[in-house]
Amino acid sequence: RFVPSLRVYVHHGSDRATGTELEHAVRESDLVITTYALMTRDVAALKELDWRRVVLDEAQHIKNAKTSQARAARSIPADHRVALTGTPVENRLDELRSILDFANRGVLGSEQMFRKRFVVPIEREKDQLAVSRLRAVTSPFVLRRVKTDPAVIADLPEKLEMTVRANLSEEQAALYRAVVDEMMAQIKGTEGMKRKGAVLSALTKLKQVCNHPAHFLRDGSPVMRRGQHRSGKLGLVEDIVESVTGDDEKVLLFTQFREFGELVVPYLADRFTTEVPFLHGGVSKAGRDAMVEAFQGEGGPPIMVLSLKAGGTGLNLTAANHVVHLDRWWNPAVENQATDRVFRIGQRKNVQVRKMVCVGTLEERIDTMIASKSELAELAVGTGENWVTEMSVEQLDELLRLGDDAVGE
Structure with a gap:
């Protein structure tokens, strides 16, 4: 609607493109849209293509770092990664780490280190110092828009x-x-x-x-x-x-x-x-x-x-x-x-x-x-x-x- 000149390819459905046909469709497009389920299913083919940017909308879909969905998202090579979500944390702080690990690999360290430095002090002990530390580490990479912004x-x-x-x-x-x-x-x-x-x-x-x-x-x-x-x-x-x-x-x-x-x-x-x-x-x-x-x-x-x-x-x-x-x-x-x-x-x-x-x-x-x-x-x-x-x-x-x-x- 807003950019009618944009060439958009929707990678979806049982008759979606594969092999050289997919390669050609991607090369001829500015934007490729697919679902999390198909990204996971077709990850081997998607990994072989060159991507300028990968954007995850509703990024809480990769909140569990161990799922095939999260692993597939991390494995697609791109110069630039963006994750969009209204709920960076639904149940546990580990979910925030999983999303940030997609956008900026390693920024919060290993899973074990993250649990020791942030999860236990914040979730169990409500440690405000750990909260401040986490904010300091993540704030350069998080653009937050709240409805109270003027x-x-x-x-x-x-x-x-x-x-x-x-x-x-x-x-x-x-x-x-x-x-x-x-x-x-x-x-x-x-x-x-x-x-x-x-x-x-x-x-x-x-x-x-x-x-x-x-x-x-x-x-x-x-x-x-x-x-x-x-x-x-x-x-x-x-x-x-x-x-x-x-x-x-x-x-x-x-x-x-x-x-x-x-x-x-x-x-x-x-x-x-x-x-x-x-x-x-x-x-x-x-x-x-x-x-x-x-x-x-x-x-x-x-x-x-x-x-x-x-x-x-x-x-x-x-x-x-x-x-x-x-x-x-x-x-x-x-x-x-x-x-x-x-x-x-x-x-x-x-x-x-x-x-x-x-x-x-x-x-x-x-x-x-x-x-x-x-x-x-x-x-x-x-x-x-x-x-x-x-x-x-x-x-x-x-x-x-x-x-x-x-x-x-």
């Missing part, structure tokens, strides 16, 4: 972020207590991987309980019972969607669970008599493009549900100006990346972001912990959920125990 903010409307607190239903509270009791019984006297596994499994189950009893039970039971919501959270979400659609505006709903999306979509479609597209990892590229085009269109559906992994990057959905995070990823960088599908250049309306948490549960406590560690989030160091597995029995009991105010009146 040059960017002039093109953007306001963004209002809020935490929306829902009470559990009595059914949810009973299930929640049962999951915590079961986990506490399991971890007594256990250690190592068995203990970690039990804690992580319980965290997932508790998130599912907070979403909806049918999500946790997986029994195909209805969303409502005797005209009442079985999930306090979903009842509030319905109110939010009703308010948004009543103002003739559009909303994106993000969840990390595909099965929760599959539970919510038919309910909302029926409740608001509209099509509700659901974008998840199983949707084809053509299906994904069609969904986006329909949603962005004038008469398109007002509601769209997305899985956080599939819909969190690479999409422009500025037709919406409301974002609801149905369940929390506990990593501000990942959640912000998802919000940025809406809060980006081209957005003309003020954006409202709602983060759902259940009162008196681990969702509320971890939301508070994230807020109190905002300086660490600013460094883009999220440590996923593994840090919870290292807690003592007493700390776990304090974190997971159901609060007295969890169930509504």
